[in-house]
Amino acid sequence: MNTAFPFADWFRNSSPYIDAHRGRTFVILVESEALEGEEQSSLIQDLALLHTLGVRLVLVFGVRGRVARALESTGIVPRCHQQQVVIDDSTMDVVEREIARLRLLIEAQLSPGLPNSPLHGMEINAISGNLVMARPVGIRDGVDFQHAGEVRRVRAPAIRGLLEQQAVVVLPPLGYSSTGEVFDLDAAEVARDTAIALAADKLILLGRSAGLHDARGRLCRQLTPGEANALADASDSSAELQRHLQIACEAARQGVGRTHLVSWQDRDALLGELFTRDGVGTMITRERYEQVRAARLEDIGGLLALLQPLEARGVLVTRSRERLEQEIDDYIVIERDGMVIGCAALHAFTEAGCGELACVVVHDSYRGGDRGNLLLGAIEREARRQGLHELFALTTHTSHWFFEHGFTEGDVAALPERRRRSWNPQRNSRVLVRSLPAAS
Missing domain, CATH: 3.40.630.30 (Gcn5-related N-acetyltransferase (GNAT))
Known part of the structure; x- marks a missing residue:
């Protein structure tokens, strides 16, 4: 029998996943490009929808693209060594400013009401804070990286407490030291280490690419870390995709059950990956999904x-x-x-x-x-x-x-x-x- 509401069949078929995801912990990395332009509102709405369906949500956001443009507009040319940026005082000022702007934008979009959206009237508490501890990269080959840092520890008990209070936890790519310093961090590393510390059910990496493709151009829907590394070595994938694959494989080897690589350019990708059996991106698993x-x-x-x-x-x-x-x-x-x-x-x-x-x-x-x-x-x-x-x-x-x-x-x-x-x-x-x- 044909139906005038094709979405109804999709909704029925998605119901097992709605039940399976309820109460699960997802760590989602969103690169800064996904929070610009038309993609921004639909992505935030989908994240809010996951929250209302009972997913315990940790959102990590990147700012590399925004910072690069801001540095260019102010005439600051940061120094690089071994493909890593030296974060001096002037560069750190730009980093902190762009992170603050994007964090406020996310919190505003997740604030109660979500006007002109299907979730109008929903109350969602988005909470950030000093939840990631960091240490300095330090001096390497005689080069002082100054405010560039590495994740030292994720305050998992504090994050779990916020999730139990039904908050969406928002983590910027910043870390705090025991001496009161603030360090610039790699957002992908923050997402990886948070997922590992929380023993998250899923780590989802939203980037430009839909996932990894084989030599014939076919999307690889499911890979083990070993398979992903072999394919990545033989491919000409973008630097971002290579980085996401590395993070996904490390997370899988450290106990994260499933890591998904999906594209923010497809406005339906997040829901398509999570609420259909075959998904739309690449999934890295410790064990075979099939x-x-x-x-x-x-x-x-x-x-x-x-x-x-x-x-x-x-x-x-x-x-x-x-x-x-x-x-x-x-x-x-x-x-x-x-x-x-x-x-x-x-x-x-x-x-x-x-x-x-x-x-x-x-x-x-x-x-x-x-x-x-x-x-x-x-x-x-x-x-x-x-x-x-x-x-x-x-x-x-x-x-x-x-x-x-x-x-x-x-x-x-x-x-x-x-x-x-x-x-x-x-x-x-x-x-x-x-x-x-x-x-x-």
Whole structure:
């Protein structure tokens, strides 16, 4: 049935994510360009929306672009050494002024009311303060970096206390020392160290790029730190993207569950990344966001949801919940963000030295990739581990897929006796066989 309100379907599909994000801690880095022009108001509204949906929000903002323009307009040419700016007194005055202006702008945009927005009347407390402690970069190669600093410690208990009071915590790229000094910090480092200190559920880096692309120009939606580093080394990504990738990988290795790289140039990117299954940017995870693994009893509901449409069409033999529970150790699944999107089973006939490859299914929305190959490869490895030398499959609809993967026509009479007794002549399934390739 067509609907006059297509957003309604999107809203229904986003509801699992609304529930999953509630009470979670997100640290979001916003580069200064995202807070200028038309992008500013929609981004602030989306951040406010996350807050009203129950996300515990820490917002870190950068000022590099604004500071560079302000320095140019005043004729100040800062000194650089080893690609780092020396922050002398006159430069620090500009840094502090631009940070103050941008912080006030953010607080004003998040102030109660948000006129002319869908969140009119909402009261949001945006709180900043001396929440990041710093130390000076010091003197290197004889060069005194003066007010340039590094993050020493994030006051995580104080930030958690503010989040528990339902405040949005706003962190500028400034740090404070125990001697009362103020230091200029790298905003990306502030975001990274804050996410690590809070054991944040997500670190989101909003930059110019939508994420990392492979050699063919395709967006990489999910990577481990190792994969991201390898791709970044081989790409000609911008300096900002390289920096964000570095920060994302460091955060992942230090315990942050998921780091997202999305573009502020796409006004829908933040919500699209957080409230759709596939997202719109690049995500760096400690573990694979999509993984092939052994099935568990808690996967039964997902298996039933995956199999029942095919059972209803007669493509698969009906499997009851009880049967799946009894045979769960035979199954492997592909899990994507908590959803079972593929499965396959290996029913071993050890006495005959062979196994049945059964129930190879990939969700309709995730076909066209190599997931069938991944399932087959996992089944082959398990079969070899069990000492089996041959696979067979019974199918009424997908013989072409098996032929493409090296199976050949077999005969019912060649099936193991136990399986031959349960063969249903009314289904008249084709028997396909394949010798297992030697382990590589």
